[in-house]
Amino acid sequence: MKILVCITNVPDTTSKITFTDNNTRLNKAGVQYIIGPYDDYALARGVELKEKTGGTLTVLHVGEADAEPQIRKALAIGADDAIRINAEPLDSYFTAVQIAAIAREENYDLILMGRESIDYNSGVVHGMVGEMLGINSYSPVMKLELEGSTATITREIDGGKEILKANLPLVLGCQEPIAEWKIPNMRGIMTARTKPLKVVEPVATEEMSAPVAYSLPAPKGACKMIPAAEAETLIRLLQTEAKVL
Amino acid sequence: MSVLIFIELDNGSIKKTSLETVAYGAKVAAQVNGKAVVLAIGDASSAELEKAGHYGAEKVLHAAGEKLAHENSLAYADVLVQASAQEQSQIIVLPKSGLGDAIAARAAARLKAGVVSGVTALPETEGTFKVTRSIFTGKAFATTEIKSEIKFLVVRKNAIEIDEAGLNTAGATIEPFSPALRDADFQANVVDVEKASGELSLTEAEIIVSGGRGMKGPEHWQALLDLASALGAATGCSKPVSDLDWRPHHEHIGQTGIKVAPNLYIACGISGAIQHLAGVNGSKCIVVINKDPEAPFFKSADYGVVGDVFEILPRLTAAAKAIR
Ligand SMILES: Cc1cc2nc3c(=O)[nH]c(=O)nc-3n(C[C@H](O)[C@H](O)[C@H](O)COP(=O)(O)OP(=O)(O)OC[C@H]3O[C@@H](n4cnc5c(N)ncnc54)[C@H](O)[C@@H]3O)c2cc1C
Ligand SMILES: Nc1ncnc2c1ncn2[C@@H]1O[C@H](COP(=O)(O)O)[C@@H](O)[C@H]1O
Numbered sequence: 001m002k003i004l005v006c007i008t009n010v011p012d013t014t015s016k017i018t019f020t021d022n023n024t025r026l027n028k029a030g031v032q033y034i035i036g037p038y039d040d041y042a043l044a045r046g047v048e049l050k051e052k053t054g055g056t057l058t059v060l061h062v063g064e065a066d067a068e069p070q071i072r073k074a075l076a077i078g079a080d081d082a083i084r085i086n087a088e089p090l091d092s093y094f095t096a097v098q099i100a101a102i103a104r105e106e107n108y109d110l111i112l113m114g115r116e117s118i119d120y121n122s123g124v125v126h127g128m129v130g131e132m133l134g135i136n137s138y139s140p141v142m143k144l145e146l147e148g149s150t151a152t153i154t155r156e157i158d159g160g161k162e163i164l165k166a167n168l169p170l171v172l173g174c175q176e177p178i179a180e181w182k183i184p185n186m187r188g189i190m191t192a193r194t195k196p197l198k199v200v201e202p203v204a205t206e207e208m209s210a211p212v213a214y215s216l217p218a219p220k221g222a223c224k225m226i227p228a229a230e231a232e233t234l235i236r237l238l239q240t241e242a243k244v245l
Numbered sequence: 246m247s248v249l250i251f252i253e254l255d256n257g258s259i260k261k262t263s264l265e266t267v268a269y270g271a272k273v274a275a276q277v278n279g280k281a282v283v284l285a286i287g288d289a290s291s292a293e294l295e296k297a298g299h300y301g302a303e304k305v306l307h308a309a310g311e312k313l314a315h316e317n318s319l320a321y322a323d324v325l326v327q328a329s330a331q332e333q334s335q336i337i338v339l340p341k342s343g344l345g346d347a348i349a350a351r352a353a354a355r356l357k358a359g360v361v362s363g364v365t366a367l368p369e370t371e372g373t374f375k376v377t378r379s380i381f382t383g384k385a386f387a388t389t390e391i392k393s394e395i396k397f398l399v400v401r402k403n404a405i406e407i408d409e410a411g412l413n414t415a416g417a418t419i420e421p422f423s424p425a426l427r428d429a430d431f432q433a434n435v436v437d438v439e440k441a442s443g444e445l446s447l448t449e450a451e452i453i454v455s456g457g458r459g460m461k462g463p464e465h466w467q468a469l470l471d472l473a474s475a476l477g478a479a480t481g482c483s484k485p486v487s488d489l490d491w492r493p494h495h496e497h498i499g500q501t502g503i504k505v506a507p508n509l510y511i512a513c514g515i516s517g518a519i520q521h522l523a524g525v526n527g528s529k530c531i532v533v534i535n536k537d538p539e540a541p542f543f544k545s546a547d548y549g550v551v552g553d554v555f556e557i558l559p560r561l562t563a564a565a566k567a568i569r
Contacts, residue, residue, distance in 0.1 A: 013500055014519050017384045037501060092360055093353065093393075118500065120380055120387075122362040123343070124399075127318070127350025136319060136433060137351070140343060142494070152436070157316065157343070158255070158448060160440035160495060166433035176501055177494070208359030211387040212375065217526075223533070223543050228552030234532065235564040237548065242530045244452070244509040245476070245568070 001055030001146075004108040005046040006099055006125070007074055008036035008117040009067035019214045026214070028066075035070045037181075038114025042172075044179035045144055046112045047078035053146065056080050058106070062089045062098045068197070075192035076184030082195070087202040090210055092120070096128035097205040103133055109149070109168045115140035115175040123173065130171040138166070139173025247282045248274040249334035250302065251325060253344060254287045261449050262340050264300050268407050269367070269400050270338035271301025276370045277336065282306060283417065284328045286313050286321050295416030300407070306332075306422035312431065315438075318347035320430035325352045327424040335394065341401045342448065349397045358395035365404050382500055383526035402448070402506040403527060447496065450479035452509045453528075455498060457483040457521075459514015459535065459554055463491040468558040469513055475565035481505065483515050499524035513554045517542020534558075 011017065012032040020027045035043065043059065050057040059079040061067050064086065071082045083102060089095040103111060116123035123139065130137025142161065143154035149168045154161055156175070184192070226234050239245040250270035252263035259267075267283060274281035283297045283305040294305045308324050325348055329337060337352070339345035346362055353360045361378050365386065368376035373390050376398060380387045447453060454473040460466060473480045480496060487497035498505055500520040506527030513534050515521060522545055525531065533546040536553050543549045550557055 011381070013382075013523070017381045019385075092350075092362075093358075096350075096354065118382055120362075120378075121382055122360070122399075123346040124350035124353070124360050124362055127322075127347045128354040128360075131322070131351040131354035134429075136429075137347070138318075138433075139347060156495065157438070157440070159444060159446045160438065162316075162435060162439075163437040164433045164435045206357070206393070208357075208393040209361060209389050209391045211389050213388045214380075215377075215386045215388070217383075217386070220545060221547075223546040223549045225543075225549045225551065228550055228557060231550050231552065231557045231560050232564040234548060234550060235561060235568060238509065238530070238532070239568060242509075242547065244530045245565075 001049065001053040001110070002106065002108045003046050003050055003055055003057045004060055004103060004106070004111045005039070005043045005057060005074070005079065006060050006111065006113045007039040007043065007070065008114065008119065009033050009061060009063050009070045010036050010117060010119045013037065013118065017216070023214050024212070033066070033070060035074060036114045036117050038116060038175055040181050041176055041178050042112035042114050042174040043074055043077055043079070044182045045174060047182060048179055049110070049146060050078065058083060060099060060102060061085070062087060062095045064088055071197060072192050073184060075195045075197070076188035077182045078188065080195065082197040084197065084199050085202050086199050091208055092122050092124045092128060093208040094205055096125050096132060098202050099125070099129050100132035101203045103129065111169070111171040113171065113173050115173040126171045126173040133171070135169045135171060136166055137171040138164070140175040141172045142175060142178055144172065144178055246277070247280040247332045247334045248277070248336045248338060249325070249329050249332055250281060250283045251337070251339040251345065251348060252283055252285050252297065253340060253342065254285060254289050257289045258293055259285070259289070259296060260340070262342070262402050264296070265402060265405070265407060266338055266340040266400055267297050267300040267302050269405050272367055272405065273336055273338065273370070276367070279336070280304070282332050282334070284308070284325060284422070286324055288314055291419045294419050298415050298417030299412040301413060302417045305417045305419050307419055308422045308424055312426055315435060316344060317430060318344055319351065320426060322348045322351035322355070323427060323430055324424045326355050328422060329356070329395070335396065337395065337397045339397070339399050341399050345399050349399050353397045356395050357393065358397055359391040359393040360397040360399065361389050361391060362399035364398045364400045367405060368398065382523035401527065403529065441493070441495070445479040447479050447481055447498070447503050447505050450505070450507050452476050452478035453481050453505055453507045454478045454511045454513065455481035455483070455515060456486060456513045457515030458485050460486070465555065466491070468555060472511070472558055472562045472565065475562045475569065483521050512542055513558065515542060516540050517545060
């Protein structure tokens with residue numbers, strides 16, 4: 001079983017987001033970077049399946065060198081080796097082309113991703129990679145079991161869930177509760193230092209889209225406090241003032 | 246040239262969020278002097294599909310049949326590619342949802358097109374094509390240029406205001422659409438579908454009443470359900486609440502759960518952690534009920550009540566019933 005897990009390198013969920021260079025670049029100063037939380041679920045399930053099936057797990061990131069601590073963390077959690085495609089990923093299509101190029105050579109049985117990246121929140125890279133490779137893709141996956149080359153997938157749908165059986169190879173976008181996040185242990189951290197991390201240059205492709213400017217939401221007005229003793233007036237205000245009832 | 250608009254059906258009805266997508270697509274079509282064509286896949290009556298006309302669509306392509314009755318992003322993407330070829334669509338608009346993103350992803354990869362997901366406003370179509378999207382889970386916006394000939398826009402709820410009074414009276418014409426279907430798209434076997442029946446879906450709801458750990462346990466949820474039913478609202482919860490199995494997982498709202506954008510979000514006993522806010526910051530009006538005046542949620546709220554949920558909720562329910 002050959003497994004590929006694709007991870008993003010994103011600002012921690014609690015980061016304050018600001019921009020520099022006349023609002024054309026994210027201000028990375030003081031921002032703590034992490035493996036995308038959904039990618040972390042994908043990685044955790046990937047490690048479990050690798051151990052269960054005696055397979056291999058490669059972790060892949062499209063991005064710049066500053067992601068290497070997060071890539072090392074993924075190695076410490078249990079990936080066998082890592083690939084970094086050396087390019088700034090600003091467009092989903094570009095990212096998908098890069099992932100598909102590696103996957104075409106390596107013939108992975110299972111490509112696990114997060115349901116969405118928490119920077120661009122697109123939720124499209126898995127579907128694009130699936131289409132580029134001509135294999136099926138499903139998201140968001142809450143449960144994944146393997147039996148030979150058949151996967152049983154529990155997928156969240158609007159207001160419920162769907163259980164399906166599909167044959168490998170597959171591309172899956174993962175979310176909780178597919179597995180518990182794994183924390184690297186001391187041995188993992190030590191061995192991660194010497195595990196292979198290959199840096200490759202991107203394949204040439206057209207740029208389909210590019211961000212040109214960023215902005216922040218308008219500041220929220222003050223919250224109108226209603227004394228608990230007069231809580232009923234809230235309903236009237238929602239009707240006549242906010243006009244939402 | 247046309248703008249092709251994919252809509253989602255639920256039990257034969259067009260989802261409300263999809264009607265918004267139609268209105269959005271029709272406005273884009275007007276901007277570029279194109280035709281607004283809707284693609285509906287699955288079972289629905291003609292009378293239902295004609296409604297797309299009220300929101301500005303000229304025509305609805307309807308692909309139905311047993312194989313397409315169940316949601317299937319692979320087959321649906323293939324149908325969309327065929328429809329876009331027939332209609333010579335250069336702009337393709339879809340609603341932001343698991344299905345909308347999945348179809349956009351696969352179809353765009355096939356058509357070699359750029360996708361912008363999470364669109365929050367109409368595009369700029371004079372000169373370079375630019376559109377604004379939500380990024381960092383609602384914490385910022387990016388204006389993105391799309392350079393490919395075909396452009397995919399996956400549109401968030403509330404991206405435009407709809408003037409319900411100014412809707413068209415004419416319905417859309419319905420045209421049956423019979424795509425060629427590929428076996429590969431039906432390789433997976435759907436074993437089971439569990440759907441909470443009769444429940445209002447969170448992503449469609451105009452009002453949501455949501456509970457956090459401050460609700461103290463599943464046995465106390467009735468007070469919240471009562472207010473929801475008095476307001477015709479859907480119910481949601483914070484992550485710890487679904488982790489503790491007080492409420493089902495599909496009600497969990499936030500960064501790692503569902504993202505909602507109702508007109509009114511009422512948070513009961515939720516502290517307002519940033520990961521929870523990430524799922525609700527698209528809401529038009531937020532009400533927070535919390536006994537702690539320092540709860541961070543008040544900073545993001547429009548209205549706040551400092552008090553005990555168990556004391557406040559029944560009184561709000563009574564007041565809500567009185568105005569209905
Ligand atoms: C990576 C990551 C992702 C996460 N994703 C999500 C997510 O998607 N969604 C999410 O919700 N959380 C998420 N969390 C968890 C989040 O950080 C908070 O822990 C969680 O939102 C807190 O839930 P809560 O407000 O229900 O509980 P608490 O923080 O325990 O707050 C309970 C609140 O209830 C109030 N209260 C208590 N009793 C009463 C009473 N009788 N009357 C009125 N008020 C009362 C208290 O004052 C308190 O403010 C995530 C965390 C991480 C690290
Ligand atoms: N730059 C990247 N490098 C590696 N994987 C990525 C990258 N961007 C996105 N992905 C994967 O694709 C998933 C969906 O991302 P997105 O479509 O951007 O929301 C993520 O959770 C990752 O698993």
